[in-house]
Amino acid sequence: MLSGHGWPAGRAPAVVSGYLERIVRSTRPWPGPPDPYPEGCVLPAGAAGQYGRMATELVLLGTAGAPLPVPGRAGISSALVVDGRVFVVDCGRGTPSGFADAGLDFARLDGIFLSHLHADHTGDLAGLLLYPWGVRVRPDGPVPPVHVYGPGRPAQVPAGDADFCRQTTICPELPAPGTTDLVGHILAGYAYHLNVMPLDAAMPDPGQLVRATDIAVPARAPGQPRVPFVVLDDRGVRVRAVAVTHGHAVPAFAYRFDTADGSVVFSGDTTVNDDLIPLAQGADILVHHVADLGYLQRHGWAGAALDRMAALHTDVTEVGGVAERAGAGELILSHYLPAEPGAVSEQDWVQRAGLGFSGRTTAGRDGLRRTLPGAERR
Numbered sequence: 001m002l003s004g005h006g007w008p009a010g011r012a013p014a015v016v017s018g019y020l021e022r023i024v025r026s027t028r029p030w031p032g033p034p035d036p037y038p039e040g041c042v043l044p045a046g047a048a049g050q051y052g053r054m055a056t057e058l059v060l061l062g063t064a065g066a067p068l069p070v071p072g073r074a075g076i077s078s079a080l081v082v083d084g085r086v087f088v089v090d091c092g093r094g095t096p097s098g099f100a101d102a103g104l105d106f107a108r109l110d111g112i113f114l115s116h117l118h119a120d121h122t123g124d125l126a127g128l129l130l131y132p133w134g135v136r137v138r139p140d141g142p143v144p145p146v147h148v149y150g151p152g153r154p155a156q157v158p159a160g161d162a163d164f165c166r167q168t169t170i171c172p173e174l175p176a177p178g179t180t181d182l183v184g185h186i187l188a189g190y191a192y193h194l195n196v197m198p199l200d201a202a203m204p205d206p207g208q209l210v211r212a213t214d215i216a217v218p219a220r221a222p223g224q225p226r227v228p229f230v231v232l233d234d235r236g237v238r239v240r241a242v243a244v245t246h247g248h249a250v251p252a253f254a255y256r257f258d259t260a261d262g263s264v265v266f267s268g269d270t271t272v273n274d275d276l277i278p279l280a281q282g283a284d285i286l287v288h289h290v291a292d293l294g295y296l297q298r299h300g301w302a303g304a305a306l307d308r309m310a311a312l313h314t315d316v317t318e319v320g321g322v323a324e325r326a327g328a329g330e331l332i333l334s335h336y337l338p339a340e341p342g343a344v345s346e347q348d349w350v351q352r353a354g355l356g357f358s359g360r361t362t363a364g365r366d367g368l369r370r371t372l373p374g375a376e377r378r
């Protein structure tokens with residue numbers, strides 16, 4: 001029997017509770033943290049890198065789709081650096097290493113936005129929070145917590161069907177945890193590390209490491225399209241989101257970042273979705289995932305499995321139309337499926353993705369950087 005929210009009646013779903021509840025759940029809006037490197041101070045090596053104090057820069061940290069690791073391409077993750085503050089969208093396999101390879105400063109990691117809660121987008125969230133713990137400090141104490149934004153618990157636990165169903169329900173008392181639950185479980189699971197390591201090495205207060213926010217999705221009027229809504233509006237960074245369609249992953253989000261230098265939209269994983277168009281309207285850069293469903297079909301996918309993939313992803317032949325309708329300046333491809341770099345050539349991806357798009361189409365690759373137009377004009 002399920003409660004009104006779809007949870008087993010009589011069971012407390014709040015695995016994250018008490019102390020963890022207090023240190024995990026975001027208390028935003030907050031008054032705005034002090035800049036970890038005030039104006040005029042000497043920046044640590046790599047703190048600002050080549051992008052300088054004011055430029056806004058996009059860096060692709062990983063561009064592979066799907067959970068299975070492949071050689072030569074890291075899991076999906078992107079970073080946007082705004083006035084030295086680093087925002088990460090999705091934390092796929094290898095995100096912490098990609099972050100370091102890009103020369104970004106872990107002490108300046110400000111926010112993490114999860115498009116949805118599949119493991120290929122969240123698997124290295126724990127590492128991104130825990131590995132740089134020791135450097136998230138300054139002489140007067142810890143730097144402000146990293147804020148993690150993402151989907152909350154779904155209103156209903158998704159049901160399967162004849163083709164795809166689960167045999168075993170994992171964690172039946174909380175079978176579909178949200179972002180706040182996930183972060184709480186990470187801290188709980190690594191409590192040994194967080195409680196014991198400070199006894200052997202000087203570490204900042206782990207209670208100041210992270211705050212999490214379950215994004216509330218505004219109700220949609222019957223028959224009306226979804227309207228983008230604000231997730232964060234803080235010191236020159238405005239982040240909006242809209243729910244997109246990615247199979248049973250509900251909600252799944254696309255995000256738009258608006259800065260003084262321009263705008264970047266991250267599609268997340270979605271089928272072609274009309275609700276993405278207003279969010280991406282006029283964006284300088286649209287980072288969009290791509291799948292080559294024809295490739296999958298030629299390599300053994302068929303029937304219900306192929307139909308299900310089509311209900312999860314945007315085919316490479318469709319993404320140019322999305323970018324054109326949105327009027328984006330540049331379309332950058334990411335979250336490739338197939339993910340193996342040699343499976344489909346970059347030239348092939350670009351040629352087919354660019355059909356119907358009058359802007360510039362670029363095959364994203366790990367480490368690709370783009371300075372936003374406003375920053376280039378300075």
Ligand SMILES: [Zn+2]
Pocket residue numbers: 065066076118120121269335
């Ligand atoms: Zn994915």
